[in-house]
Amino acid sequence: MDFLQFLSWACIVFTVGMFSTGLTDLKKMRATQSADSVQFLPFLTTCLNNLGWLYYGMLKRDGTVVLVNTIGATLQTLFILFYFHYTKEKRRVTLQTSAMVCVLCVAWVYFSMILPAGETRLSQLGLFCSVFTVSMYLSPLADLLDIVRTRSVERLSFSLTVATFFTSASWTLYGLQLQDYYIMVPNTPGIVTSLIRFFLFWWFGAVSQDKPSYKHLQI
Numbered sequence: 001m002d003f004l005q006f007l008s009w010a011c012i013v014f015t016v017g018m019f020s021t022g023l024t025d026l027k028k029m030r031a032t033q034s035a036d037s038v039q040f041l042p043f044l045t046t047c048l049n050n051l052g053w054l055y056y057g058m059l060k061r062d063g064t065v066v067l068v069n070t071i072g073a074t075l076q077t078l079f080i081l082f083y084f085h086y087t088k089e090k091r092r093v094t095l096q097t098s099a100m101v102c103v104l105c106v107a108w109v110y111f112s113m114i115l116p117a118g119e120t121r122l123s124q125l126g127l128f129c130s131v132f133t134v135s136m137y138l139s140p141l142a143d144l145l146d147i148v149r150t151r152s153v154e155r156l157s158f159s160l161t162v163a164t165f166f167t168s169a170s171w172t173l174y175g176l177q178l179q180d181y182y183i184m185v186p187n188t189p190g191i192v193t194s195l196i197r198f199f200l201f202w203w204f205g206a207v208s209q210d211k212p213s214y215k216h217l218q219i
Contacts (some may be wrong), residue, residue, distance in 0.1 A: 011068060016165050035086040046136070129182065
């Protein structure tokens with residue numbers, strides 16, 4: 001097994017593992033018969049991101065990118081369907097999902113019919129996917145600032161942080177090996193934000209341990 005093949009398998013295993021963390025939310029919805037404590041937008045944006053990279057992988061004929069994002073898009077669609085089943089705000093969910101479908105349709109027309117086939121289409125699609133992925137990695141920065149302010153890491157998931165770190169590192173090395181900067185560059189912020197989270201776990205972990213594990217009931 002050469003190094004590129006090793007990285008390919010690492011990307012598949014770590015990324016699917018990161019996607020499967022959403023199964024925790026699915027189990028929570030089934031247990032409570034409610035979606036009140038689960039956020040919907042991460043499912044929607046991740047699904048959109050997966051579909052974009054799936055198209056990129058198909059144009060580039062990269063089996064690793066195609067396989068990973070096919071699994072990711074399938075899982076996110078499953079999460080969306082479960083959320084719609086259990087949520088009380090079906091109108092809001094329908095509107096947000098319809099907006100995503102409209103974005104997909106516009107993107108499909110632009111990338112498939114307006115742009116010429118070949119390198120131009122591939123590069124512009126890669127740029128779009130890269131920007132979208134970077135925005136997803138940077139979106140939790142507000143939460144990290146809140147963690148610094150409250151000096152508590154209770155809102156952070158250590159397992160998700162580990163999964164994100166290894167996933168981002170694998171894709172960065174994979175893109176570097178292929179000399180594909182559209183894959184390499186957008187995954188670099190994932191490594192940086194994961195390292196920041198590891199530092200917060202180390203810095204505030206001892207502080208959090210001094211706090212009670214329960215929360216006071218508000219009457």
